[in-house]
Amino acid sequence: MRYTDLELLPAVIVHITDPLQACIQTMQERKSSFLVVYAGTHPIGFITLNKALLCLQNSQYIIPVSEVCDRNLLCVQLNDELDYFINSSAGLAVVYEKEHMIGIISKDNAAKHIYSYLKKLDVIIEASFDSLFVTDGQGQVLRVNEAYARTTGIPLEEIVGRNMRDLVQEGYYDRSATLDVLATGKPVTFTQTLKSGKTLLVTGNPIFNNAGQIVQVLTNGRDITELNRLRQEVEHVMELNLHYQRELQRVQYENSTDYVFESEKIKSLLDVVGRLSQVESSVLILGESGVGKEVIAHALHRLGPRSDKPFIKINCAAIPDNLMESELFGYEGGAFTGAKKEGKRGFFELANHGTLFLDEIGELPYILQAKLLQVLQDGEIIRVGGIQTIPIDVRLITATNRNIWDMIEQKRFRGDLYYRLSVVPIYVPPLRERREDIPPLVQHFVQMFNKKYGFNKEIHPQLIGRLIHYHWPGNIRELKNVIERLIVTSPEEVIETFPDFLFLPQQHSQNTTDLSIYINSDLKTMVQDFEKRILKQYIEVHCTSRKVARALGISQTSAVRKAHKYGLCFK
Structure with a gap:
């Protein structure tokens, strides 16, 4: 406890040679119980009003105050602790703030303050x-x-x-x-x-x-x-919160127009995406062209804690090699001929605190792969032509339709960069491996193009069935294009067949004959089997004998005869 915590009394000052009678009169006029006795500029003692009156009664002479004052006086500073005063023999403390006296306090009053303070402290301690x-x-x-x-x-x-x-x-x-x-x-x-x-x-x-x-x-x-009980309750609430978040994500997936699917493969994939969106691990999205890798990248960003920050997408195949470095990392003014004098921020800086999506990462020039690896390790970039490092905080997502392992073996992609990028690889299956997604995708694209062009068309279920059996080498992008062509070229409100000039390209990759199944067959058997497979495919696409004959360049009679020969029926 310090003197700053106490209520100090104003000091009444007299000189050492002043008579006692005058001192008493001064105390009575000032209504003070204490008198501080000074010798020059320094206090040397004090006297109480009661003691002064008693001394005056017992004396018949004029007494100077110096003869009866108490010399046990202590001079202290305002911020000093009370302990020394309480434990000393002094009966009065004269309190200074630096060199200026600001008040006095007796030991009895100080003890009362301490007692009151301790009582309040007791109440606080017991209330804890x-x-x-x-x-x-x-x-x-x-x-x-x-x-x-x-x-x-x-x-x-x-x-x-x-x-x-x-x-x-x-x-x-x-x-x-x-x-x-x-x-x-x-x-x-x-x-x-x-x-x-x-x-x-x-x-x-x-x-x-x-x-x-x-x-x-x-x-x-x-x-x-x-505390353990509270911790368990908090953990329980957090588990419930995580469960509800996942359920909400599932509902969002099912109701969002961005995620159109029925297959368990995509459902499981989006489940993984929902979990990965909550962490900062690097993700490499693998899959054929047109399967929706960019949609997955958007989902990782939108569902994560960086959703309110920038999402920057770069197609590495669309940027010339000689511009790639300056586009990714930016450049300082005058770094090269044609550079802006004020310089330019690169995609890493534009995506700071957000997400950077590098599509077609397999097309990144080999010489730049080492610099990208260094950026990922250090969390900072240096602009082209610059010397100052710039800290960046970016979640990096990459995607490719290339076989990265083949590129690593061919020394066209760095293995250490691959491991840095593919902490969690995600494979997006092609459309032919999830054919149950084709009907909802067809309906989705029909609604999209009806709204875009002001139509009210629909596709007959029988035609959707034929779309399901197509190989779709171009995946969802190809399906979207085919539906748009059907909507804008077909005159019917309910589209049941393909127009004569609209046909699906041949499925070279799917229908290439596997010669191993003909090891013990003669040439005639192999030719007949291949002819049957070709005819069956064209019947599924073109339906009628006239259209099949036109597409194959044969007469309608030949088409009917061959179909009868192989037990095939026109629709």
């Missing part, structure tokens, strides 16, 4: 929910609140007045925060096991005097059982 434990600088227990007894089950009378070293030795505690604080001089926090079997989370804090010595240690504790 946490257990509070106070020792002196030698580890002697001074004070323990009721919450401590309630929390630990140890009666207060067993520990107050005892030393912590003895209590630890007797097994009351496995470890003492007080002793750790006294040993290190620093605050400590740890779990403490009591002899009752309870476990407390305790924190010990040192209290220093002006000399930097530890005079007391305050330790507070809380039953960790309660």
